[in-house]
């Protein structure tokens with residue numbers, strides 16, 4: 001479904017991704033961990049199509065098409081969804097109207113008729129129950145004045161509404177209380193029931209991976225995937241931290 | 256003095272009017288006009304050397320020829336075919352500044368609402384007319400107001416008696432017929448709202464045709480004690496139009512006045528909104544939205560003059576500037592020595608969509624009282640790229656994302672419109688213009 005090969009990217013002339021290789025097959029969940037500033041959000045943003053990032057080399061093939069050629073909105077229409085580490089506040093646009101526009105734009109791109117108001121509302125009700133988000137929240141301006149946890153929950157709610165093929169979760173667990181963590185994970189696991197759907201889950205905490213059990217765990221460091229393993233790797237990192245990996249990597253390349 | 260030829264033209268026109276008046280030329284109404292003409296001849300047209308016209312250069316607008324008093328060939332059907340959704344209420348039609356009683360539809364009974372020409376008002380309510388006509392318009396310093404007063408003739412006096420609440424709004428449709436020639440129009444109206452009366456008024460300017468126009472508009476509004484007035488000015492004229500307009504408001508004790516100025520389209524626009532709060536416990540609200548594109552120029556000047564204690568004024572203007580357009584906001588707040596416990600707020604926020612657009616803002620607070628709360632702020636920013644990417648990542652195309660963001664920006668001004676017709680009309684116009 002997704003094949004990233006030797007991907008290099010920079011921002012403001014500073015190289016951040018230094019050759020990423022990653023393959024995600026349908027139905028798989030890949031966790032990406034790694035120290036702060038290692039390039040996890042950059043990778044997520046590049047996959048979603050943020051323009052500030054300059055692609056310096058490599059390729060990304062998604063469902064047999066060159067992903068890097070597509071605009072962010074076309075990527076969304078093709079089934080890519082990024083749950084932001086820092087969801088953006090959009091004053092004056094309610095979540096409901098925002099999602100109605102998003103759903104119908106995606107349908108339009110895919111040659112479908114717009115959803116009628118009743119079906120849309122039914123879907124909203126169903127999905128808001130799934131992630132236990134307060135419907136009142138959805139009538140407010142998108143993310144404006146939302147608490148950190150509410151913003152994250154709203155990301156998952158949007159993901160549930162848009163039903164992506166590849167969900168990228170950038171630290172969705174950060175800032176969630178224990179109950180919310182479980183609810184958000186349940187939401188993701190519900191979507192996982194569709195075996196064609198895949199996820200890339202960026203997290204700092206192995207706890208999330210107890211709920212959303214990954215098929216693979218990768219460690220990103222200095223813009224490269226320096227170690228890959230199964231969920232056992234996450235446990236090891238939880239215990240030992242990143243120093244041993246940093247030493248391994250930095251030791252290979254003498255200063 | 257510049258534009259002497261033009262000034263002479265107006266002087267000659269004025270002289271001709273005076274000739275035709277023979278016996279009646281000493282009426283108070285006419286005396287005011289004569290004094291105003293003298294002021295205009297002294298002032299001439301303003302240039303950017305004039306402090307209040309620093310960023311608004313009229314040179315190009317004044318260079319064209321305009322024909323005044325053009326009798327439009329458009330018939331009633333043509334005039335009424337100009338769309339305005341859900342139109343109901345007291346609808347007054349003006350073509351090239353000339354009131355068209357025969358097209359107008361007055362639904363409110365005359366004991367509540369009187370619509371008179373200036374001639375009728377001189378006969379029917381001479382004292383009231385004398386008490387209010389050109390009482391607060393600054394003909395001493397404002398050339399256009401002086402000229403407008405001198406040539407005042409074709410507009411109306413709207414009179415709402417004390418204690419009357421008008422359920423139906425008054426909608427003044429100001430049409431400029433520029434289908435065949437360049438047209439100049441003097442638009443002059445006087446709205447007198449009696450004590451404890453309540454009314455909603457809208458002025459909707461609109462051109463028909465592609466020739467140039469020069470509109471000089473003055474609306475005077477007297478807001479009596481305990482009266483409540485909502486006033487809307489909607490401008491949607493062609494790219495070759497010039498509009499210099501003044502809304503002069505005078506408020507008495509405990510009155511409420513709300514003004515909303517929407518400049519959707521126009522070549523060169525200058526709006527003066529001058530409000531005198533000459534009483535206590537007055538509430539004044541001023542909202543504005545301007546969305547120029549291409550080479551359009553929109554200048555909003557406002558003056559809020561707090562003369563007595565315990566009143567509140569609140570001003571919020573918003574601008575979206577596209578292409579090579581230019582904008583000006585100049586907001587003056589005066590708090591006189593007597594006006595203790597005044598609350599006066601002013602805010603002007605702008606989004607510059609194109610790197611070639613510019614906005615000049617100048618808040619000006621002059622406070623002589625010591626126990627007051629005043630604040631002002633202006634911001635001029637760009638689109639929020641983060642928000643646009645966020646929307647794109649949800650499948651919303653970039654231009655749609657920009658439009659959503661701009662509509663949201665405009666929303667807190669647009670949402671305050673209380674006349675359905677105007678609300679619907681404006682929403683449509685804004686969406687259309689931002690979608691270009």
Ligand SMILES: Nc1ncnc2c1ncn2[C@@H]1O[C@H](COP(=O)(O)OP(=O)(O)OP(=O)(O)O)[C@@H](O)[C@H]1O
Nearest residue numbers: 011012014016035036037038039040041042043052
């Ligand atoms: N727009 C930008 N301009 C300059 N530097 C940037 C920009 N975006 C990211 N960076 C830098 O790139 C590096 C990687 O950032 P990124 O956000 O991808 O890290 P991360 O792995 O997600 O970190 P964290 O765990 O803290 O979220 C950091 O050093 C960051 O400062």
Ligand SMILES: [Mg+2]
Nearest residue numbers: 040041042085
């Ligand atoms: Mg990050």
